[in-house]
Amino acid sequence: MPMSLIEHFTAAFHLPLPLHAAPLVQCLTNEISVESVANALLAINAKPVMADDLREITGFMAQSDAVLLNLGHLSADREASIRLASQAAQAQQRPVVIDLVGIGASPIRAQLGQQLLAEKPMVVKGNLGELRHLVGLPSQARGVDNSQADSADLALAGLAHRLQTFAQAYPHTVFLATGPTDIVATATTAWRLDNGVAQLDRFTGTGDIVGALIAALLGSGLAALPATVLAVSYFNRCGEAAALLASKAGLATFRLNVFDQLSQLGQDPEWFLAVKGENYGS
């Protein structure tokens, strides 16, 4: 019998949440969800810094434990800041998460994403449509949101396989594609993660938050694969718990419950027993 997801990542699932030693996470992200991202980091006892002025990036980098580079609201200035941060992180050996928001919709983002990939980020993420675009698979996704067709089982297995092949050229990078089912892949393995609720696609920035949580866990010393699996599984379990608590409420209440759960769910030492997922094999 192959090892289950929980057995395989048991050390990561036992990491105390909220975190004990707060990692400083430098976020160059988008104006749409920046406040949510900062508060999600605080909820798990990480320390967000959202500085993206070119003049400050290197200085903040020296104090940071991890870096999030999110392409969600690009401008010429933001692109220059993101490039400098990627280079500074490489020079100062800080772990980097890249969130490829909107790369399927904008050639400028796609080109920047390719350039950042060459600088050996630890984790590259996006939603299913964005990651399908990265590896050259077709997608019906529009703008920054997912399409239903990309989450069919066959499409997921195809993406998992293609990501593993794509990752051969990036052996130090973990790839994460989010959606109703999430795919986590490296050059040698791929997992599907099956937690979460549909409401997580109904307020903005949930993917952005997942990127920030991964960065916080990298900044706490976890390796890229367990950090990615833990961040997605924890966030999605928070979504499930929030939906249970807000079963008759609207989306604004659900959103607040997700933030409550981010700060509280980990206090249950068995929170991860309901984590679901499977290995696709190599």
Ligand SMILES: Nc1ncnc2c1ncn2[C@@H]1O[C@H](COP(=O)(O)OP(=O)(O)OP(=O)(O)O)[C@@H](O)[C@H]1O
């Ligand atoms: N229909 C769904 N069912 C279960 N979980 C979901 C669903 N949609 C999204 N999620 C979860 O929500 C989180 C964000 O995923 P999503 O793919 O919506 O990100 P995104 O499109 O990048 O979001 P955003 O652009 O708003 O930041 C992931 O943890 C994912 O597993």
Ligand SMILES: Cc1ncsc1CCO
């Ligand atoms: C709606 C939106 N547009 C660009 S970024 C963003 C938030 C989700 O990433």
Ligand SMILES: [Mg+2]
């Ligand atoms: Mg996104």
